[in-house]
Amino acid sequence: MSDAPKKQPTILETIYAQRAKDVEVAKSTAGTTPEDISALLAMHLAPPLIPLVDRLKRNPSSNTASPSPSLMAEIKRASPSKGPIAMTTNAAAQALTYALSGASVISVLTEPTWFKGSLLDMRLARQAIDALPDRPAILRKEFILDEYQIAEARLHGADTVLLIVAMLSPDRLQALYAYSLSLGMEPLVEVNNAREMNLALELGAKVIGVNNRNLHDFQVDMGTTSRLVEMVRERDVILCALSGISNPKDVQVYKEQGVRAVLVGEALMRAADTGAFIRDLLQWPEPEPERNEPTWVMVSGVKDAAEAESLAKAGADMIGFIFDDTSSRNTTPDAAAQIVDIIRASGLPASSAPTPAAAPVTPAPWFTTQRRNLQSTAVRSLAVGTFRNSTLSDILRIVAAAKLDLVQVDASVPAGWIKHIPVPVIRRFRIDDTADLARPGVHSFALVEHDTSEGDEKNFQKAATLVQAGEAGKWPTPIILSGGLTMKNVARAIQTVGPWAVEISLEADPPADNVREFMAAVKNTQ
Known part of the structure; x- marks a missing residue:
């Protein structure tokens, strides 16, 4: 019998194990079984969705000579690395603020243990922006390991989901990607290195996010996205930079490299004036003042x-x-x-x-x-x-x-x-x-x-x-x-x-x- 110390699970492995248990509980709960979710989807009770790729191509600078990356604005109360960030955040109000500030996508953390999110947060965020003429797409930011979570997301108003290559076997990644497409949702496929990027490209992913944070140790390297840009240069892929972005310089570097979207969470959640922070971050023009129309x-x-x-x-x-x-x-x-x-x-x-x-x-x-x-x-x-x-x-x-x-x-x-x-x-x-x-x-x-x-x-x-x-x-x-x-x-x-x-x-x-x-x-x- 070996006396070698047992390897400690990484943060990602720990979260995966907990979410697997959570999913099994939900699937065995009356009213939220897979059969229940399927029946509700068959009744067309999921709100209409919008295409992720098309929405990512529109932002307040889209019609300028030098458009900036689009914004994926994240609602995140806490994280394993930073702990509490904005625990009193009202997800619906935050979503509306993001939408009116020009976000193309609103990412909602729905993981409850480490990120203090929920499906209710996502549903209310969707409801808050539903009446806008060109609302942002809603992303379920989650540790997706089962088709059940994708069906849940669709029922509660998501337009897209996150698939993390580092967390899934190639077979599961393929199955979850195909199932998401079957519900009309083009997923955001997250990678962290060249091997994972190749898997995402083999998958045929149209939207790939490079996470600058390594999910096994949660260390951030802002050069991660930059090192992988060339792998998609001649491809019909929208490349997104995820994590660690907090200032206009970060965005400008990625813009020059051809990155089409940036996901920002913590910096937005801590901003005193969200709209002003977004305009400064992405170098967007000030909104036109309301004209003083005659009564x-x-x-x-x-x-x-x-x-x-x-x-x-x-x-x-x-x-x-x-x-x-x-x-x-x-x-x-x-x-x-x-x-x-x-x-x-x-x-x-x-x-x-x-x-x-x-x-x-x-x-x-x-x-x-x-x-x-x-x-x-x-x-x-x-x-x-x-x-x-x-x-x-x-x-x-x-x-x-x-x-x-x-x-x-x-x-x-x-x-x-x-x-x-x-x-x-x-x-x-x-x-x-x-x-x-x-x-x-x-x-x-x-x-x-x-x-x-x-x-x-x-x-x-x-x-x-x-x-x-x-x-x-x-x-x-x-x-x-x-x-x-x-x-x-x-x-x-x-x-x-x-x-x-x-x-x-x-x-x-x-x-x-x-x-x-x-x-x-x-x-x-x-």
């Missing part, structure tokens, strides 16, 4: 063509029709269609309408994007249909018949209806009942009706609070302000609240001259 005016309750044409000439940006039998300003779909045709044929632009242009590509939250899209493309007064006590079939029929540009409904309309309406939806909220006002991906615009019985100042301050709360507490929420607005208080409302639009309704029977004066007062406030 739009919506006039609701229009009934005849002469009225509509007069309002359009006076500068109404949105002309609203009411479809409600109980209203004195009710109109019919046929009448509305005739009016819309006249407005369109007249070619009269709304006074606030800009020259037609492509919508800005700067990343922005849902509601900001909806406003940008509308304001950057509208070149005439838009037709808005206001519906009360209508069924979904009524709304769909009238949208088509009246040729509406937008629809306005109140908060009683089920959110599930909204995704079936083929034009942008304005949802009306009372100022004291705004629970879902800032929920992204449902309605496109929020209209807030203030209660005149409480006085202007109090309500304007309430509305201003809604605007400033914003999405993720960082981006102001553009709202349409309505109710009790007059020539006397509209300037104060705009100055206090900062709405992107205001509404005046003809249901209150104000004289036409007053409506035109109201619009003039709004324009003079700009």
Whole structure:
């Protein structure tokens, strides 16, 4: 019997052994067995994915003469080498910050013991960015050893997974790669040396990450990526540098060598100002400041063509029709269609309408994007249909018949209806009942009706609070302000609240001259 000391397992071997046990527990738990996961995938409950390769080719510098590497931004609370890094991190908020700062991929650590992550972190990160027009891809950063983990990742919203060559036999690597592709996910294949790079290339991997950290001893060598660049120089492979990147010099060296993406974790998690750190790290330009767009005016309750044409000439940006039998300003779909045709044929632009242009590509939250899209493309007064006590079939029929540009409904309309309406939806909220006002991906615009019985100042301050709360507490929420607005208080409302639009309704029977004066007062406030 030998007295030779028993070889101690490496850190990677220790993590592998623990994750193998964790996977077996999950696979034997009711509700999360492999059969359960397969059944849920077969029901198409996994959210849609986006192609990793295409997304890695887009970043804020993509259209410049010398594009920088794309950013793979990592959510990592702790690590075996550094211990706690950012234990109080909110994965969803961090993901949204990364997305709005220009990340092409968000890597989410889901290993619980050493990295303090979870599948819930990944799912919430995905939900937080789901409504963005060009969201980053979600990477499950994990020690993948079983097809089960890839199926889990797909079900919880991942677009890609990490396969670590150092941890897997060639046969297992091939099997896991093929299974990932079968679910539509191109994996990120991680290597650390020339032998592993050859295995990744033999595999046919399109995205290869060189880990500058040796996972057996966790030592970092920033030259690891540089030594392997030539192996992919003439190949259709996106090479990514992983680990240890913390300053612009690191990125510049890799850029000059042809590296197409960098994964940054710890440095981002410790950054005081994440967006500024990313711009400095990748030498990206400052985001374009929001243009100070004129406040739009919506006039609701229009009934005849002469009225509509007069309002359009006076500068109404949105002309609203009411479809409600109980209203004195009710109109019919046929009448509305005739009016819309006249407005369109007249070619009269709304006074606030800009020259037609492509919508800005700067990343922005849902509601900001909806406003940008509308304001950057509208070149005439838009037709808005206001519906009360209508069924979904009524709304769909009238949208088509009246040729509406937008629809306005109140908060009683089920959110599930909204995704079936083929034009942008304005949802009306009372100022004291705004629970879902800032929920992204449902309605496109929020209209807030203030209660005149409480006085202007109090309500304007309430509305201003809604605007400033914003999405993720960082981006102001553009709202349409309505109710009790007059020539006397509209300037104060705009100055206090900062709405992107205001509404005046003809249901209150104000004289036409007053409506035109109201619009003039709004324009003079700009």
